[in-house]
Amino acid sequence: MSFIEIRNVTKTFDGTNVLNNINVNVDEGTVLGILGRSGCGKSALLNMLRGMKEYKPDKGTVIYNVAFCPKCFRVEPPSFNGKKCDCGENFEPKSIDFWNSNRRDFAAVKKRIAIMLQRTFALYEDDTVIDNVMKSITGHSEEDTLQMAIELIEQAQMTHRITHIARDLSGGEKQRVVLARQMAKEPMLFLADEPTGTLDPKTAEQIHQAIINGIKAKGITMVITSHWPEVMQQLSDYAIWLDKGEIIEEGNPETVIKSFMDKVPLPEKKVEFTVGGPIVEMKDVKKHYYSIERGVVKAVDGVDLTVNEAEIYGVVGLSGAGKTTLSRILYGLTDPSSGNIDVKLGENWIDMTKKGPHARGRVTPYLGILHQEYSLYPHQNVLGNLSDAISLELPAEFAKMKAVYVLKAVGFDEEYAARILTKYPDELSGGERHRVALAQVLIKEPKIIILDEPTGTMDPITRIQVTDSIISARDEMNQTFIIISHDMEFVLDVCDRASIMRGGKILKTGLPKEIVEYLTVSEKEGMLKN
Template sequence: MTFIILENINKSFDGIEVLKDLNIEIKEGNILGILGRSGSGKSTLIHMLRGTPEYRPDSGKVIYNIAICKKCLRVEGPSKVGEQCECGGNYESESADFWNCDRKIFAAIRKRISIMLQRNFALYDEETVIENVMQALPEGDFEENLYEAIDLLEMVHMSHRVTHIARDLSGGEKQRVVLARQIAKNPTLFLADEPTGTLDPQTAEYIHETLIEGVKEKGTTMVITSHWPEVMNLLADEVIWLERGKVVEQGSADKVVNNFLETVPLPQKTGDHVIGEPIIEVKDIKKHYYSIDRGVVKAVNGISLTINKGEIFGIVGLSGSGKTTLSRMLVGLTEPSSGTIDAKLGDEWIDMKKSGPHGRGRILPYIGLLHQEYSLYPHRTVLGNLTDAISLDLPAEFGKMKAIYVLNAVGFDNDYAAQILDKTPDKLSVGEKHRVAIAQVLIKEPNIIILDEPTGTMDPITRVQVTDSILKARDELDQTFIIISHDMDFVLDVCDRTALMRNGELLKEGKPEEIVNELTLDEKKEMLNKE
């Protein structure tokens, strides 16, 4: 039965069209996948279906065909029409124009919708994992709710964290608890906006398994957005391909995904780049600290490596292998326990362990770093984030030209780059924010650039564009890149040499193809998608 109908939907933000003449039908119990690159309008559509106030359509209708109990205002899918409600009333058929209906019906529909948003961990930070899930369950017998909460946490592979405080969880763990909470609400409609876009492959697999078991197999209607074709093939009954707010194609997952993949270009390999002399020397570097629970933790344990000028050097490994700690020591954000780190500025070697203007302070302006948990200035425009907010003193018109140039380098075409300059970050998709954050590093033209998990939120097309921009920047500006990643496919495409870390130690160093042969089965499962 038809559950939701979108009729001639249009939506603009700041004069820029985001959704254009959208006409979609969603069947009850079906999984509709919305496929498209970052900025295609996927998140706007999800928020519009949810009833988020600022996403009210400019024109068109969102129709919910529902079964509603007029006695208690409980809403179900249309197949429940004629059945008896738990309160003793009966479910009646109603076709509700969502954004223009009675506010009580609007609220009743919203109450029956669960939503998972990308990079949004809506939890009670000071409460335990089990308490967070139990609060999402309907009022009832405490013991029954306790066991149901435990079952849900087992489903999302979080039963080993039931007593942990929510604020102490990792991002991937928080996302799994959020999923358990949303399933606990037993929704009529489940909305998932890029639920695994920023997660490592293993955590993403847990989320996908749970969506199949807890949503799809229960017959719950779901709309899921993603820029990853694999997600569409795994979960969706039907797929819509969005591009700049318009439907390019609609049909079976296999057909639409294959046509989408044909538009994904291959990275543009450049000729052999001449690698220069050493620019970073690391010798027997260690970072040990003491934990009450674990005793002495050897986060980095005796690593030595050399990175050459003009090289794209990858540091790979699973979460917890020590690669981010190593990158933080390279730029002086974390003090090593022992060992030496030297970086070359001009003809002089700088001791990176020595603080102050006569030590690493001399070279830090020439090192660009993109943290895994990057952040943009929320109240500044994209142009402000790229110029004023990073103290880049340029004439206004030249600053604008340079901003467009660097946005183009990370995958925005010139017209769209010009359009977003006056937008604040909250008007961008997560993938677009990620690219602006990379542009914020590149615009300063540093000698050395460290990118920590640079592909976390990127669609396949943008990943290729960023790969090309790194290769281009290396060739044209003679920049040196250090890529910290668990995305081995990206490393294979972009890096000249790679170091594999495991348990705080450097296991092997060599060409990316050689490192693949050293990966364990678990590492291949989490780091490599192409095999």
């Protein structure tokens, strides 16, 4: 008998099947990998297993076969049957029809499930790393709680940040703390939804290793979604390929991955494009913070950077290198500690370090930014997010036409793009929300576009479509792109030039191929350390 049985499950939103007659079993101690394109139903299935009320199946059942304590109602995996519970009673076998069970059994199962969500850093921002982890540990003495927290932080390779405030961490560091917090719950089932999609390869590998050591090696059952083939090969024991809510293929991960990757097209060949003169110039830009715990933090430390008009410029580097801070400084969201930042508007150079309508305010309407931790307006549908919510005043029919056009540019087919205009963000998958957020930036047709990890949650096919769209936007509209990314293939495919950052400094600038080679050699020689 399997630990989890998913039987004939169907889930529909607004008349569209996001899951259609899904049947799959998960044995205790195994890792089920789910891959597929954005919007295929991966996140919906995870949220259904997690017990999120909006994802209750319309048809079918989810059965948890557990060891159940009749005295304190604790549940554990089936291997605990016959063993003694902490309360002194013996565990007994029980099959719980998750979505049709009583409130007590439903809550007992849900309590024993941990989840890592894509692009969600659910931390206490004003607390230290160790305090964040300790708050997730229950049922232990203060001394044991402290020791457990230290061990979990070591597994997540965050010992060097143990006393740092959460808000001061980079995105990759926050993700590792989230992992430690979820492991601290000592779950019987661990769900991971694109846990490393927005991370650089080195940080992603650290997360994978922490998952292997903290989850898989301990025999904890796991279900993981990812668009990275190497994640599936490294972590999963059994894989399913979902497409439009249906299982296309299942079985050995390597076989399923090969079938899926055979469907990925090559990007369009990038034609030679002549860029203009400088449009962004940053000279000796610094951003230093002071923290009681850390002293002086040099997030950006003397950066010189020139970007040319209509250039697609990449900034790469490990998590915590200062890439996101640099992008926020350029956009005007974070003031530099010192240095010069000038942006060319028409024939005039505007000083971005000066506030006001005659300085930075003149340039802001011509800038667009997609944040790594993007957000959509939850009470606006997709059309509202692409028009009303960003003060884009267009006639109704023209707004719809333009919205569909820009949604096609970020990987939606025309029919589906038209259909999701009336959907709200929480009705979309994580990858779909990401693409709508990118469309929200592109629809205003800004002169300079800053994209922070634009392909983080995108499957390979969508990534190729976005690559082609960025190149087309540059070629047709003379737009300039500054792309913060860990995705080396994406940087190679889309960028004209790139720089590598480490410790707040730019180490090298050159052609993307040169930068990727430099990064690879540096990692092998141990030159780049987090």
